[in-house]
Amino acid sequence: MRGLGQQDVCVNLVENLLLQLRLPGEHKFIKQTPYQIDVLKALAEKIRQDCSREWNFAREAGKMFISERHFRTLFTQVNYLPPQHFLLRVRLEQAAKLLVNTKESVSEIAGKCGFRDYFYFSRLFKKYYLLSPRQYRKEFGPFS
Numbered sequence: 001m002r003g004l005g006q007q008d009v010c011v012n013l014v015e016n017l018l019l020q021l022r023l024p025g026e027h028k029f030i031k032q033t034p035y036q037i038d039v040l041k042a043l044a045e046k047i048r049q050d051c052s053r054e055w056n057f058a059r060e061a062g063k064m065f066i067s068e069r070h071f072r073t074l075f076t077q078v079n080y081l082p083p084q085h086f087l088l089r090v091r092l093e094q095a096a097k098l099l100v101n102t103k104e105s106v107s108e109i110a111g112k113c114g115f116r117d118y119f120y121f122s123r124l125f126k127k128y129y130l131l132s133p134r135q136y137r138k139e140f141g142p143f144s
Contacts, residue, residue, distance in 0.1 A: 032074050032077065032078065036064065036074055036078075037078055039064060040074060040075050040078040040079065041078060041079075043060060043075075044075075044078070044079045044086065047086065047087055047090055048090055051087065051090045051091045051094050051113060051114055052091070052111075052112055052113055052114035053114065054114070055083075055087055057071065057072070057075075057083045057084070060083075071083070087114075088124065089128075091113045091114050091115065092113075092124060092125055092128045092129070094112075094113045095109050095110065095112075095113040095115075095121070095125060095133070096125075096129065096136060098112065098113070099133055099136055099137040099140075099141060100136075100137065100140050100141040100142075101141075106118070106122070106133045106134060106137075109133070110122075110133075121133070
């Protein structure tokens with residue numbers, strides 16, 4: 001979320017809360033074209049392959065000739081998470097794999113997974129896995 005203004009972060013959080021509160025059948029989904037579905041699935045795969053890259057979703061929306069808001073809606077429908085959250089989840093999952101399968105330091109792993117701030121990474125990791133990165137490694141890794 002680096003580079004986003006405070007207002008952008010708040011708007012993203014509110015939109016995600018509203019998505020979670022929506023009752024099934026209450027909201028008609030926007031119909032995607034097969035082309036859009038393929039592009040968004042391919043983008044999700046690119047994110048999985050290179051999660052440490054600095055992703056610019058405004059640029060990705062521009063490539064599809066749609067607004068950022070519409071891009072976020074379509075991405076969420078196809079991949080079940082908004083793009084920023086999807087990216088964070090992929091980065092955290094990659095970090096968890098590296099914690100268990102390597103002897104690299106936690107700060108090296110954070111950097112490899114695209115997190116520039118070790119403390120931000122550690123806080124997010126603990127929120128997602130309910131364990132700090134070091135505790136996670138100790139619990140699940142053979143390299144404790």
